[in-house]
Amino acid sequence: MKELKLMKGNEALAEAAIRAGSDAYFGYPITPQSEVIEYLMAHNPYERTGMVVLQAESEVASINMVYGAAGCGKRVLTTSSSPGISLMQEGISYIAGAELPCVVANVVRGGPGLGTIQPSQSDYFQAVKGGGHGDYKLITLAPATVQETVDYVKLAFELAFKYRNPVMILTDGIIGQMMEKVELFEQQPRLTEQFDWATKGKVSGKDHVIITSLQLQSEEQEKVNLRLQAKYREVEKNEVRYVTHHCDEEIDYMIVAFGSCARIAQKAMEEARKQGIKIGLFRPQSLYPYPYDAINKMAGKLKGILTVEMNAGQMLEDVKLAVNGKTKVEFYGRFGGMIPSPNEILNAIKTKLIGEK
Amino acid sequence: MKELKLMKGNEALAEAAIRAGSDAYFGYPITPQSEVIEYLMAHNPYERTGMVVLQAESEVASINMVYGAAGCGKRVLTTSSSPGISLMQEGISYIAGAELPCVVANVVRGGPGLGTIQPSQSDYFQAVKGGGHGDYKLITLAPATVQETVDYVKLAFELAFKYRNPVMILTDGIIGQMMEKVELFEQQPRLTEQFDWATKGKVSGKDHVIITSLQLQSEEQEKVNLRLQAKYREVEKNEVRYVTHHCDEEIDYMIVAFGSCARIAQKAMEEARKQGIKIGLFRPQSLYPYPYDAINKMAGKLKGILTVEMNAGQMLEDVKLAVNGKTKVEFYGRFGGMIPSPNEILNAIKTKLIGEK
Amino acid sequence: MTEEILIAGFGGQGVLSMGQILCYSGVMQNKEVTWFPSYGPEMRSGTANCTAIISDDMISSPIVNTYDTVIVLNQPSMDKFEQTVKPGGLLIYDSNGITRHPVRKDITVCVMDASEEAVKMNNTKIMNMIVLGGFLKMKPIIALENVLKGLAKVLPERYHKLIPLNEQAIHKGMEIIKVVK
Amino acid sequence: MTEEILIAGFGGQGVLSMGQILCYSGVMQNKEVTWFPSYGPEMRSGTANCTAIISDDMISSPIVNTYDTVIVLNQPSMDKFEQTVKPGGLLIYDSNGITRHPVRKDITVCVMDASEEAVKMNNTKIMNMIVLGGFLKMKPIIALENVLKGLAKVLPERYHKLIPLNEQAIHKGMEIIKVVK
Amino acid sequence: MSELIKPENLVYQKSKVLTDKVMHYCPGCGHGAAHKMLAEAIDELGIQNETIGVAPVGCSVLAYYYFDLDMTEAAHGRATAVATGIKRVMPDKYVFTYQGDGDLAAIGTGETIHTCNRGENILIVFINNGIYGMTGGQMAPTTLEGMKSSTSPFGRDIKTMGNPLKLTEIVAQLKGTYYVTRQSVHTPGNARRTKRVLKKALEYQKLNKGTCFVEIVSNCPSNWKMSPVEANKWMEENMFPFYPLGDIKVPEQ
Amino acid sequence: MSELIKPENLVYQKSKVLTDKVMHYCPGCGHGAAHKMLAEAIDELGIQNETIGVAPVGCSVLAYYYFDLDMTEAAHGRATAVATGIKRVMPDKYVFTYQGDGDLAAIGTGETIHTCNRGENILIVFINNGIYGMTGGQMAPTTLEGMKSSTSPFGRDIKTMGNPLKLTEIVAQLKGTYYVTRQSVHTPGNARRTKRVLKKALEYQKLNKGTCFVEIVSNCPSNWKMSPVEANKWMEENMFPFYPLGDIKVPEQ
């Protein structure tokens, strides 16, 4: 039975994890996402579904616990925020290299360093270009509402298992801390499938299972990489997700923004449209794979694009790569935990895009 | 007195660190760069210059020792290879956020995960887009010879102190392991300057010194970020470095490649020119700041550009951003520790750039 | 109908839960809602605030420039947020501890002695419900029954016995709110 | 002049240091040089190889497709590297333990009984110097005096007394190398 | 009686090694008293200009505002590595870390043990309040059995969450530590004793004999959800039996 | 005498829990003997199909090729975290880690201590050869005083490099460990004893009593630069006095 609730983003994420039939959560407290583990500890998932929840001694331990459990063919997740996610980079690279499914949520706060605990989107590059070493990709989903947070937990697990690849949910302090109405999906059963690739105790008559990201011979390691790249091409073909507002109408300008920031931009766009500016909003929901083609197609008919982010201009590079010179690309951003207001964005539309003084 | 020697890249790096007047090295063994600490331990820098060398218990500890010592206004460095560098991401972000000078060398091996110990360039994104969280930039230098490795150690310290920013030397197993002739610069004196910003014991009558990357108020954190961004613009203005081969001649095509891979590409280019193909080579030496403008200027007069990397196509994005649609950009890469041969590259020139079948 | 509200005060004054109750009540009345708290260092330094938006339509931005209603329960909040009331909007404040009264002329200003009333009612915890009552008096966007339903959702079962007291507090608030200008 | 050389064999055979000595010698003769070893897992499994390039000009790629000279000291290396000799190039091998002899017709092939000679000289460690002698006989790209200077650079002071023995080994190698085809 | 108030009658005032900033700690939090004792120790030794402090994240992350000392803020768990870096390049300075239990005994376990094992000549001040204060009261490695926290809402369950960890006893066994002791600052007597202990530890640092490690068992009224006075009582009754006060390793004289 | 060679006379052969792959270890390396004893223990308990192993980087990184078991390769130092992840979702399986001293006692110190402190029901096999074998003989936390390595070319200097670390004694004190012992595999007697110990440890795992920790003091002929026989002798004369063999913590029966 679907349920309508008013929930904090972080708590909704936790509840969604239980309902998605997760087998385990390993994590470490850090603001602004500690509610995830707190909710889990308080809501007895072990009794509800048998889901295990463990507070690890660090983020490094968390991600390696995730690696171990994911290798057993289980639905496993961890969550953290920026500095904690940085500590996980080696582990994430291992998981990607060993081709294991798992979900990692980053409730981003302002950086660099200890920074501030306020909302930010400054871990975009880390998420989509690969914060860890080596040529790997995280499927990266950016929810803009508490509802999407919930839905993406389920989707993230589906994609993680479909591609045997780690999936990152890139959210931020706004979405993590805000409360909205959500419709919770029904409790999903936990997995019973015994995957061939998973460590579960050797099956007599079959080869023993090895989970590894190591290949001593470069030739073999290149094969692994080629397999990964082929998988990424598949992902790029199948899993691009975005929504647009007014983009199929006659527009001169377009804003590109993701996550919470896109909602603020939406308000600015609405105001701009009221003032007669023909403008639409393009919101990538998957940051990897990125909707290059869709943006490229739009670019031809536009006088300009404004990218709005809560960072110094990171997705901006992907927008530019998508546009490939077809139209001008401008940027407006706030950072270090500052949230742009709709008015500021409206102003940027006027000054940067339209060229008003 | 300058000295001519035949040295391994890693050992030359270590000797250069001593001669650059480093105060301290903190590091942890990992192939293919363990020779750095081994050389240091064997060559008594403490007796030669007072330089301290410590084998830390991990890369996480190493980078945080670097942070502490760098905060004292000292010349400090660490070296590692891919998985170890991933573990340093939080620390690097802190150093960038606290605006401390230091040098980090990554002798890249094939990833992801444990991967292989063979040479690779697959940590390009991590180095130049920010593997850690937050909006920071590492000045990134990519030597192509043992000589450049030596010279860049000195340069890296100069830039690190000029901008109070961490500098990464992005090299790989080829350059780290190969021996070449090098001219070693003279022993530089260790720093005696007492920097205002450095922790050294409170100076009576002055404010106590605080090294931090934290700002509880977003407004303050944004100011920090604005200061960082302004600094990066300065770096982008002053510190772009690259070399070209035949690019000022009449050419139809250009290869862009960095580090060891550029030397292999150079051999391919020479062969191609022998065969009558009008082609040049553009080798960025600074990966951040990237020579966008110089490549953009070239792009207008070219029929096409071939980016060659020992990865799945990372710098490729920067080349595309530089070209901005002005000409076609193709890619040839090997990865997972495989090294492209000059012949393969020649072949890629013919098939991908010129369109031979 | 879209009502964008800011509530600000000391940490212990129930500022965050007041916003939450309002949102729950909105849900009971089939509205769209978002609630966004200040979080972090302010909390330890003793102040807190939250944004609550209640609307008939989908809510885009949870972050807004200015508010239809601003409710302030201490002086620092008054200093910080008086300017964020929309022209023609509403500012409600509790008189206790306020040393500098609002100066804006282009808005409606209401005052309440909610803290005092709460002390009188022998339960300082219900101060925020008194204020809520005052707000609902001025902006009857939610029916009382839905507020009570909302309360029932927020409060754990074992506290449901307190609902009548809360109802009382709401009524009290509706009574005591005074339009200053 | 550019000479691109590959040397391959078991770990203990001094394959890497032979390449290094060659490069040091090149430096003594004012040549450009690069030396690049195989490193990593092969080493534990017992095989090793290195590339040495000696040239009058700047050396671009330390990695090459094919070699002017390939020196192989065991069977696995023969299997792996015979094909990498440039047409018209030179292949030198030590006969000890070789079960499958080279088959290429378009190159010069030389054989040496260097291991055997080393045993005779009562020092298996100098086998690589014997091979080096053989190579220099075939490709006198470096003067012997510069090789000896190079050796003096590579060997720690306390081993300099061994230089005469090494010189002897080089001479022996020059003597015993045989062109097979 | 105000004629008493004149400089020559002054018997206690805020140490000049503390700045004038208002500390952000919750009412009655032991961090304040611990800061004071450390500041007074440094003051009395006259080493304000020769001391460098390191405070990592945790409620005391802003310690750098309160100590009038050169200070470095460290990443979570890495204070002793940072201090190692400082001490190795500034061997003549007094270097201390000031760390919480989440910091030192959870994420920082490796750094703590290796720093002590190397015998770095630094002072480690370890504030054990059995909880992650800063982030809102989650379970720490030091949280007692059965103790409630926001991540052990039904009380710490040894079976699934592990045992409370006494890292102080562990570092005491490492050869690298020179002086290891456990104190508190919640009563005048304890606070004064802690100051003496801290002075001694700093004096030892001059001798380059190894790491000095001072645990201060402390409170967290906010997250324990008690008044400060209740919290101190609860601490005496529950924390002290498990974390007994007193010297654990003392230098042989 | 070849009439002896018939199945019914067979008294010793390679365990079927080992695959047919040729191990890449250097001649005489203790890793091989340790693998064998562990494989035989698993074999004799008949739990091949119920066992999951974890080996991190280190010379034994390819252990997954040699054990005919489901195995996971772990990042450097994280084997016990990985094993925790496995055991928590597969509580009915036997889970072990097989880790070197660099792995377990340097970069993995935090994970080791917290896993033991939580009392994860796993077996930790700890191969202490006093050196980083895999990476070419650098100093490990366990390297003895004065011992030469590629990063202590003049011998380990306690003053600057710290003390050799006995993590086994430390974990023995944690409440979470159930059985802690130190053994070797360099003689027939020691190897057989080690097998018995490993069997016992695996049997205990069934009881869910906590972590079992078996240190095996081993050699590294290649990086110690000795013949295997010399290395074993050196080990007896130098390693055993500092790392004495025997049980350190035994379950009360």
Add this chain to the structure above:
Amino acid sequence: MSESVLNFKGENTMAKKGQVVINIERCKGCEVCVVSCPNHVLALAKEVNAKGYHFAVAVTSDCVGCANCAVVCPDAVITVYREK
């Protein structure tokens, strides 16, 4: 600074008299000083300061200047004087 006062309760046995000065605006009303005073000199005020805290005040003149209160005050808001 004598600790002997710790042994006494309520009664001022020291020859010299003392006085505390409390920076009430910085006081957080934690009451730790109150319970630490051997002579029950201190109590929390009914009023609150600008931060909303019931600050500490001296309610008797029995202060002996032992500084116990000041030593334990986490916020270092108490200064102590004693007749010498």
Add this chain to the structure above:
Amino acid sequence: MSESVLNFKGENTMAKKGQVVINIERCKGCEVCVVSCPNHVLALAKEVNAKGYHFAVAVTSDCVGCANCAVVCPDAVITVYREK
């Protein structure tokens, strides 16, 4: 598998005779078996195998099948038989 043989040196005191089968191609010539044999049955061969190792061989017929050599052989190349 009796360990009592450990106590004996050189002389075969066991009633039954044994025999070892050594997979010489996999032997790495480490000599650990050689020094572990109570009866000095084993020695390294003069010849080398394809990997270049002097492999172990039985050089006497004194084997009692105690399996000591096999137990310590790191590369698991020795199989042992004993008359029963």
